[in-house]
Amino acid sequence: MTSNLLEVRDLHTRYGRVEALSGVSLEVPAGHIVSVIGANGAGKTTLMNSVMGILPSTGELIYEGQPLRGIPLETRVARGISLVPERRDLFASMSVADNLTLGAYSRRQQKWRGDLDHVYERFSRLLERRKQLAGTLSGGEQQMLAIGRALMGKPRLLLLDEPSLGLAPLIVRDILRIVKQLQAEGVTVLLVEQNARASLAISDSGYVLETGEVKLSGPARELAQNPELTASYLGG
Amino acid sequence: MQIFDPTIFPILAADGLTNGAVYALLALALVLVFAVTRVIFIPQGEFVVFGTLTLATLQLGRTPGTLWLVLALLGIAALMEAFSLARNGQARRGLVTVGVAALLGVGTWAVTDWLAPLKAPLWVQVILTLGLVAPLGPLLYRVVYQPLQNATVLVLLIASVALHLVLTGLALVFFGPEGSRTPAFFEGNLTLGQVTLSWQSLLVIVASAALMLGLYLFFERTMPGKALRATAVNRLGARLVGISPSSAGMLTFTLAALIGALGGVLIGPSVAVTYDSGFLIGLKGFVGAIIGGLVSYPLAAAGAILVGLIESFASFSLSAWKEVIVFTLILPVLLWRSLTTRHIPEDEE
Ligand SMILES: Nc1ncnc2c1ncn2[C@@H]1O[C@H](COP(=O)(O)OP(=O)(O)OP(=O)(O)O)[C@@H](O)[C@H]1O
Ligand SMILES: [Mg+2]
Numbered sequence: 001m002t003s004n005l006l007e008v009r010d011l012h013t014r015y016g017r018v019e020a021l022s023g024v025s026l027e028v029p030a031g032h033i034v035s036v037i038g039a040n041g042a043g044k045t046t047l048m049n050s051v052m053g054i055l056p057s058t059g060e061l062i063y064e065g066q067p068l069r070g071i072p073l074e075t076r077v078a079r080g081i082s083l084v085p086e087r088r089d090l091f092a093s094m095s096v097a098d099n100l101t102l103g104a105y106s107r108r109q110q111k112w113r114g115d116l117d118h119v120y121e122r123f124s125r126l127l128e129r130r131k132q133l134a135g136t137l138s139g140g141e142q143q144m145l146a147i148g149r150a151l152m153g154k155p156r157l158l159l160l161d162e163p164s165l166g167l168a169p170l171i172v173r174d175i176l177r178i179v180k181q182l183q184a185e186g187v188t189v190l191l192v193e194q195n196a197r198a199s200l201a202i203s204d205s206g207y208v209l210e211t212g213e214v215k216l217s218g219p220a221r222e223l224a225q226n227p228e229l230t231a232s233y234l235g236g
Numbered sequence: 237m238q239i240f241d242p243t244i245f246p247i248l249a250a251d252g253l254t255n256g257a258v259y260a261l262l263a264l265a266l267v268l269v270f271a272v273t274r275v276i277f278i279p280q281g282e283f284v285v286f287g288t289l290t291l292a293t294l295q296l297g298r299t300p301g302t303l304w305l306v307l308a309l310l311g312i313a314a315l316m317e318a319f320s321l322a323r324n325g326q327a328r329r330g331l332v333t334v335g336v337a338a339l340l341g342v343g344t345w346a347v348t349d350w351l352a353p354l355k356a357p358l359w360v361q362v363i364l365t366l367g368l369v370a371p372l373g374p375l376l377y378r379v380v381y382q383p384l385q386n387a388t389v390l391v392l393l394i395a396s397v398a399l400h401l402v403l404t405g406l407a408l409v410f411f412g413p414e415g416s417r418t419p420a421f422f423e424g425n426l427t428l429g430q431v432t433l434s435w436q437s438l439l440v441i442v443a444s445a446a447l448m449l450g451l452y453l454f455f456e457r458t459m460p461g462k463a464l465r466a467t468a469v470n471r472l473g474a475r476l477v478g479i480s481p482s483s484a485g486m487l488t489f490t491l492a493a494l495i496g497a498l499g500g501v502l503i504g505p506s507v508a509v510t511y512d513s514g515f516l517i518g519l520k521g522f523v524g525a526i527i528g529g530l531v532s533y534p535l536a537a538a539g540a541i542l543v544g545l546i547e548s549f550a551s552f553s554l555s556a557w558k559e560v561i562v563f564t565l566i567l568p569v570l571l572w573r574s575l576t577t578r579h580i581p582e583d584e585e
Contacts, residue, residue: 052476054472054475070324070325072480073475073476074475074478074479074480077475077476077477077478078478082476083476085472085476089470089472089473089476090470090473091465091466091469091470091473091474092469092470093469094462094465094466094469098462098465098466101459101462102459102462102463102466102474102477102479103477104477105459105463105477105478105479106477106478149477150476152477153477153478
């Protein structure tokens, strides 16, 4: 029996007149990896940005048993929620090391040096390139840096918006393996992925989003077998 | 037009370098403020004026009007903060904010009221001046710019123009229409071969250089400094690691006001500053900042020093045309920049 780290209830988010999320509800139990799957434009990024507080939304967001309403983005970060955004939003003209250091900004204590070593251990590529400007990294390296930066904040809830976007299949596998490791270290993950089969393979449960609504949900293993899903997302 | 005399060259160069060093400080402040908050901060020069004239008023043993401005802004800022906290259901914290602001206000008033008539030593007065002018930065940010955080650059610019006019008017009320000079920190000259440099000029150059070095270390080595750079580079990215744009803006404006006030204290002995000098002084820093494209700190500093040098030589040989020459300089630079710089969209979010 696990409690929910995050609960989303009847979430509505609109861009002007267009409603991009129409009543999404989902549960992210502590210690789980939860996947959100959906076609382009289904509202996955909108969901992540609403949870993070980048976009205003109506409905309930409950994190660690407390409502997130009215709490600004920066405070959510300080409370242990980190987003690796779809566009990565790195500090392009700053070094890899500076990007990582800044990831620890919201932490009061200065104990982050050990975590920096830990991130470098995990992504040895970043250690080699620590003096390089973030904007000059390759796509895969930038994704590693974005994840590393989020990890420097010691998040309890990690939101990953398409970490495999534009990456070679081999790197995608690496990144998903790292997500699995993070879970073992106690991080709860909400994962958005196009790559449904691979993401369900590492997830505990999953939600399928279609035009702003949850169409299917359930334990990851069952979803992966679901004929409806197999037809449209898992390529037969 | 006078005939150029080669022996005068080092003197003019020293003069130009002295003023240029202060313009460079202002240019850095302008670049910083623009990069972090997108505000083109026209009133930067007013901090210089308030710096010089606050010090001059303290020299006379009087209480500078700057105190009243600080207190008024503190009151308004505290009420605004309390109101927005109360609206978020944190009325208690709002009350605490007002209480803390009241204590700060009373403290500032008490210290100023006690020190002003004492005619304390110059360095004490300098510290008091900085203590009175520097808070204007974050307070003005909270009252004027923070509510406009999501406004366009144009709206922010209009706010800057308005603020400039208000501050100039207040300076006239506080300090009167006459110009003031403050005493030099050091008397006498330093002679190096052919070149004679006053100790005061040397102090200005050294202090400016030290401040620039300090700023460099702040931005390169410290977390708050890196956070400001991060906000300038990617606002959303910065928020995602927990840097709030308002606190970044507040810190930026504190630095800008502190730099301006220090600039005012430094040039006080060599330039007669009046209530309305701020615009021209700030504009010269601005020309430097423009040369740096409002993004590059070293280019902005170099540009501002160049402005100081050109101004100095122009004032000797073509004094009536001095300002014309300085500001005409901006045209070829802008042309060159527009040809060489890639256009960057205003906001990439
Ligand atoms: N800023 C915006 N203004 C207006 N409409 C938007 C905006 N951002 C997204 N939308 C619309 O909202 C819907 C959901 O977009 P969203 O980015 O959340 O999709 P997504 O599931 O993340 O897609 P993808 O897989 O392509 O990343 C889309 O129809 C999109 O066109
Ligand atoms: Mg998306």
